[in-house]
Amino acid sequence: MTPNHKLTNVIKGRIIEDLQMNPAEVSMRFSDGSTMHVKVMESNSPPLKNGARIRAVSEQSVKFIISCEDESQIVLTLADPGSSVTVRDANGKIEYLAKMKLPRGDHSYRGKDTHLLRDSAGLLE
Secondary structure, eight states: OEEOHHHHHHHTTOBEEEEEEOSSEEEEEETTSOEEEEEEEEEOSOOOOTTOBEEEEEEETTEEEEEETTSOEEEEEESSTTSSEEEEOTTSOEEEEOOOOOOTTOOTTOSTTTGGGOOTTSOOO
16 A cells, blocks of 8 residues: 555544545545545445544555544545545635646636645645
């Protein structure tokens, strides 16, 4: 597994307040009001407990693992590696958006939230 340092730096230490799992997406709301959405093909792991504190994120191809300080973890299969994860702060501003390789001249991801795929923390290019 390869650590995802950028995403880990964004969510490390956050406490899970609510976790929702459905066949296409796993959504987490953290105690600071921020959220993380992961588009998935499947999740065969038991859900993380409310109150768990995030320790790290790792991934390898489509396999995506979120580990917590209490040694619990969730293993997910990403729907589209490289563009399946979004983290927003309590005000809805993007903190993390997985980088996507866009075809040259494709500006379809420009918009009010993802203007040129940049964010205030400088995590996106």
